[in-house]
Amino acid sequence: MMQSITRVALTPAVAALLCSVAGSALAATPMTQQAIVQVAYGGPEVLKSETIPVLEPAENQVLIRIYAAAMNATDWYMRKNDPYHTTVPVPVVPGGDVGGIIEKLGPGVTGFKVGDPVYAVISRSGNNGTRLNGGYSHFVVAEVNFVQHKPSGMTYAEAAGLGVASISGVRSVLVTQVKKGDRMLITGVSGGVGSAAAQAAKAKGVYVIGTASARHNDYLKGLGVDEVIDYTQGKFEDQVHDVDAVLDTVGSDTTERAMKTLKKGGRFLSVARGDTEPMCAAAGVVCIPRGQAYGQEHAVYDEVASLAASGKLKINIDKTFPLSQAAEAQTFGEQGHTEGKIVLIVDDKKANSR
Numbered sequence: 001m002m003q004s005i006t007r008v009a010l011t012p013a014v015a016a017l018l019c020s021v022a023g024s025a026l027a028a029t030p031m032t033q034q035a036i037v038q039v040a041y042g043g044p045e046v047l048k049s050e051t052i053p054v055l056e057p058a059e060n061q062v063l064i065r066i067y068a069a070a071m072n073a074t075d076w077y078m079r080k081n082d083p084y085h086t087t088v089p090v091p092v093v094p095g096g097d098v099g100g101i102i103e104k105l106g107p108g109v110t111g112f113k114v115g116d117p118v119y120a121v122i123s124r125s126g127n128n129g130t131r132l133n134g135g136y137s138h139f140v141v142a143e144v145n146f147v148q149h150k151p152s153g154m155t156y157a158e159a160a161g162l163g164v165a166s167i168s169g170v171r172s173v174l175v176t177q178v179k180k181g182d183r184m185l186i187t188g189v190s191g192g193v194g195s196a197a198a199q200a201a202k203a204k205g206v207y208v209i210g211t212a213s214a215r216h217n218d219y220l221k222g223l224g225v226d227e228v229i230d231y232t233q234g235k236f237e238d239q240v241h242d243v244d245a246v247l248d249t250v251g252s253d254t255t256e257r258a259m260k261t262l263k264k265g266g267r268f269l270s271v272a273r274g275d276t277e278p279m280c281a282a283a284g285v286v287c288i289p290r291g292q293a294y295g296q297e298h299a300v301y302d303e304v305a306s307l308a309a310s311g312k313l314k315i316n317i318d319k320t321f322p323l324s325q326a327a328e329a330q331t332f333g334e335q336g337h338t339e340g341k342i343v344l345i346v347d348d349k350k351a352n353s354r
């Protein structure tokens, strides 16, 4: 009998079964997790690795096992308590964009099952009154309305980049109402917002002119940008005239200079500055309030998902960092020269898989 048990236990089938049982045991949802917590306002040193609870999804929420999390400018605005950003009380787990799989379903959730590959935008207001719920972690609770199935052609790291920057870029193109044959200027076209906007505009048949430094030329040509103007070599406003719409993602003096490239009655939107109304009135152009680039209506999430699924919206990952190096990643991102997105790798075996 003993011999028989020993022999059976060594067969490949049983070994595989044992591995799978061990694997599922390892993969069980833990009660706690290691996450990056912003413990105060200040420099990157306020980002600490801490143990926090894994939350239970409430009604119409899901728990996501995170494989990768994309970073956004809002992460360091929040860290510095920048006046640009609404104050978020600390401690808080940063990170609004994740890619991973559904770990648990809350009551009332339809359209998803456990194990589905997804990406999601995380509400900064947190879950059940806690702000210890964000993308810089291993598990996060998301409102099911802001969860989408991952496009099968994209890695989890790329899909994480379909969050707020892509949504703002795609929404900006929608609210400027550009149509086939229009000419549009996008400043900072190589960044997270600009790259998504450029691709959404190209999908509509718009002629896209973008400003960026020359090192992004190949990338931008690959996105279909028709003309790239190097902002480090002279004034772009001397080279661009009578465009139908402008999306400014740079701010400061670039905002006013970009406005000069519009034709009379052209449409202007800056996602980087909120004080543009008086300038627009003086310039005889139509200002679209910055707030219209934000918002949570589901149609834009669906538009992003549809563009991504059809291969018309791609995410370029400029640089990745392990989750433990979130502080270094923010320092890199804050320099403002990212080509596409910066992504934190949470599970290095899964993040780059499709």
Ligand SMILES: NC(=O)c1ccc[n+]([C@@H]2O[C@H](COP(=O)([O-])OP(=O)(O)OC[C@H]3O[C@@H](n4cnc5c(N)ncnc54)[C@H](OP(=O)(O)O)[C@@H]3O)[C@@H](O)[C@H]2O)c1
Pocket: 072, 073, 074, 164, 165, 166, 168, 187, 188, 189, 190, 191, 192, 193, 194, 211, 212, 213, 214, 216, 231, 249, 250, 251, 254, 271, 272, 333, 336, 337, 338, 339, 340
């Ligand atoms: N990320 C979001 O979710 C989000 C959402 C809404 C609004 N916003 C706002 O939108 C702005 C851009 O955000 P982002 O995430 O797209 O930034 P980003 O990913 O950091 O990209 C900025 C890009 O702009 C280029 N750039 C820098 N200075 C420039 C200049 N003077 N002229 C032309 N290009 C310049 C940089 O490339 P080189 O300098 O290397 O050429 C870089 O590729 C920020 O003000 C942010 O607050 C962001």
